Amino acid sequence: MARRVGSTGEKTARAIRDAAIVLFAERGYAAVSMRALADHVGIQVSALYNHFETKQDVLATVMVEHLEEVLASWEAMPGRNDDPERALEAFARFHVRYHVDRQREVFISFMELRSLEDDNFRVVEALRKSYEHEIRDILETGRKRGIFDIKDAHVTAMALLAMVTGVTTWFKPTGRLSAQEIEEVYVAMVMQAVGADYQTAIDQKKAG
Amino acid sequence: MARRVGSTGEKTARAIRDAAIVLFAERGYAAVSMRALADHVGIQVSALYNHFETKQDVLATVMVEHLEEVLASWEAMPGRNDDPERALEAFARFHVRYHVDRQREVFISFMELRSLEDDNFRVVEALRKSYEHEIRDILETGRKRGIFDIKDAHVTAMALLAMVTGVTTWFKPTGRLSAQEIEEVYVAMVMQAVGADYQTAIDQKKAG
DNA sequence: CCATTAAATGAACAAATGTTCATTTAATAA
DNA sequence: TTATTAAATGAACATTTGTTCATTTAATGG
Numbered sequence: 523m524a525r526r527v528g529s530t531g532e533k534t535a536r537a538i539r540d541a542a543i544v545l546f547a548e549r550g551y552a553a554v555s556m557r558a559l560a561d562h563v564g565i566q567v568s569a570l571y572n573h574f575e576t577k578q579d580v581l582a583t584v585m586v587e588h589l590e591e592v593l594a595s596w597e598a599m600p601g602r603n604d605d606p607e608r609a610l611e612a613f614a615r616f617h618v619r620y621h622v623d624r625q626r627e628v629f630i631s632f633m634e635l636r637s638l639e640d641d642n643f644r645v646v647e648a649l650r651k652s653y654e655h656e657i658r659d660i661l662e663t664g665r666k667r668g669i670f671d672i673k674d675a676h677v678t679a680m681a682l683l684a685m686v687t688g689v690t691t692w693f694k695p696t697g698r699l700s701a702q703e704i705e706e707v708y709v710a711m712v713m714q715a716v717g718a719d720y721q722t723a724i725d726q727k728k729a730g
Numbered sequence: 731m732a733r734r735v736g737s738t739g740e741k742t743a744r745a746i747r748d749a750a751i752v753l754f755a756e757r758g759y760a761a762v763s764m765r766a767l768a769d770h771v772g773i774q775v776s777a778l779y780n781h782f783e784t785k786q787d788v789l790a791t792v793m794v795e796h797l798e799e800v801l802a803s804w805e806a807m808p809g810r811n812d813d814p815e816r817a818l819e820a821f822a823r824f825h826v827r828y829h830v831d832r833q834r835e836v837f838i839s840f841m842e843l844r845s846l847e848d849d850n851f852r853v854v855e856a857l858r859k860s861y862e863h864e865i866r867d868i869l870e871t872g873r874k875r876g877i878f879d880i881k882d883a884h885v886t887a888m889a890l891l892a893m894v895t896g897v898t899t900w901f902k903p904t905g906r907l908s909a910q911e912i913e914e915v916y917v918a919m920v921m922q923a924v925g926a927d928y929q930t931a932i933d934q935k936k937a938g
Numbered sequence: 939c940c941a942t943t944a945a946a947t948g949a950a951c952a953a954a955t956g957t958t959c960a961t962t963t964a965a966t967a968a
Numbered sequence: 969t970t971a972t973t974a975a976a977t978g979a980a981c982a983t984t985t986g987t988t989c990a991t992t993t994a995a996t997g998g
Contacts, residue, residue, distance in 0.1 A: 530965080531974070549844060552760035556956060568958080569976050577956065633841060636757060671922070677907065677915045684896020685889050692888050699885065707885045714879070715923035739944070764986060776988080777946050785986065940998090947992070955984065965974075 535573040537563050539587070542580050547626035551581050551637040581634060582642040588627040589649035595620060596656060606664030607718050613657050614712040617686045618705045625690040632687065654679060661716065671717025682712055743781040745771050747795070750788050755834035759789050759845040789842060790850040796835040797857035803828060804864060814872030815926050821865050822920040825894045826913045833898040840895065862887060869924065879925025890920055 541562040545554045556577055560567045574580045596602065601612035621628045631646070638646055658679040664670035672678045686708055693704065713720035749770040753762045764785055768775045782788045804810065809820035829836045839854070846854055866887040872878035880886045894916055901912065921928035 534975075550758060550760055552758055553845070555954075557954085565975095566977055567956085568978075571957070572975055637761070673915045673918060674907070677912060678919065680900050681893050681896060681916060681919055684899070685893035688889060688892020688896070691892070699882070704885060707881045708889060710881060711886065711889055711923045714925055715919045717922055742945075763984075765984085773945095774947055775986085776948075779987070780945055942996080942998100944995075945993085947990105949989090949991105951986100951988075953985080956982100958981075959979090960977105961979105962977075963975085965972100967972080968970085 531573065534563070534565070534569070538570060538573055538580065539584055542584050543626045543630065546581065546584070546630045546634065551577075551630075551634045578637075578639055578642065581630075581637060582646070584627070585631050585634065585638070585642075585646050586649065588624065588631050589646060589653070592620065593649065593653060596653070602656075606660050606667065606669050607713075609660045610657075610664065610670075610716065610718065611709060611713060611720075613660060614682075614686060614709045615705060617683075618689055618708045619701070621687060621690050622693055622701045622704065625693065628687060628690045654683065657683060664716065664718075669718065678716065682715065685715075686712065739781065742771070742773070742777070746778060746781055746788065747792055750792050751834045751838065754789065754792070754838045754842065759838075759842045786845075786847055786850065789838075789845060790854070792835070793839050793842065793846070793850075793854050794857065796832065796839050797854060797861070800828065801857065801861060804861070810864075814868050814875065814877050815921075817868045818865075818872065818878075818924065818926065819917060819921060819928075821868060822890075822894060822917045823913060825891075826897055826916045827909070829895060829898050830901055830909045830912065833901065836895060836898045862891065865891060872924065872926075877926065886924065890923065893923075894920065 538559065541559055542554075545559060545562055556567050556570055559577075559580070560570055563570075570580075574583065596613075596616055599612050599616045601608050602616075603609065604612070631650070635643065635646065635650075658675055661670060661672060661678050661682075662675040665672055665675050689704065689708065693701070695701070699707075710720055746767065749767055750762075753767060753770060764775050764778055767785075767788070768778055771778075778788075782791065804821075804824055807820050807824045809816050810824075811817065812820070839858070843851065843854065843858075866883055869878060869880060869886050869890075870883040873880055873883050897912065897916065901909070903909070907915075918928055
């Protein structure tokens, strides 16, 4: 056989990215061979190279695509430009929700930083930093205005990010709690952790 | 050359474990070859097999040793059997302090779970669970007694663990804040996150 | 001091790795 | 309809992989 009926470049490239997300998340980048990746897609190894230059290229593509989507989705989140309290709630809610839906991509983007070669690392790191910047800015503004009771915006940002990102390591859609319920637990915890009166935040929302 | 002057089994085994901790943390288990490991120790590949049966055996040994040490150290932590508030403070303090000192081991024990073969996984998972159990029990007791304002002890335990464990991903001894300062930030955040009045906890300590 | 054991070496192994290439066939544009 | 391009195949490649083994030398117990 050669070219398959109905095959187009974009379809296969998408299938390769999807398979890579599953396999990299499951076994880790280094432990996934190009043969295993091809098997999972249902093509031969050599066909991979019609769509990606190298294995590294597959990883970089998956990570950059994910991070750009995260940033774009956050840009579109309602409430992100409100006062620090509401902005933080919006951030926590967005982050948990989005990350529960993309557990694998999140896991990869965090775990496989070390597998990136220098050039790719710089690109990915810049995207990651700009996301971290979002929550840090909210925290710093709230701290300056005396709304948040935190010691250090930077450390707090890292701690809160780790906390909410951690949901990807144990959440299972079939578990005891729904994604919705878990979202509420996390949002409440984030708000409490910075000393914001969360009930008030909800009341304001209802009143407003 | 053959057997080296001054070489004993325990010394070399220790050196191998130490090198493995550095390399596995840096590059990941799958990306570290037995040759790279041997190089780092300063011996030949074949010599590794005088001390460990397989590469997998090196990983399992490192992880089990680390987790057993964590549990043993926690057993010895003062305050761990006090009321939930003090116990949680003790836990947070212990965890951050210990993990800042063993960044690599923590990172490995978390990241490389998937690299463990079934038998080893079961052993390591049991150790991990029993550590998770410690904080969950503290939270559940505090929740029942109405001391902690949390929605769910299990989710809260996972969230707090992720938060404090996350310190290993960015902490650098040469950074802006000292380990001591970071410890304080994290402890305060943990206490606030569960709705405990942390100042009170400190006052009680001073008063008691 | 000598026999035994433990710890090292270096060469070798089959299997698996990422990547390339000539070839074939389907989709697409002229 | 035909020429060109894009997407697949399968064989081959040089390396690297984890592991084994015969051999050598140092530490150790009687």
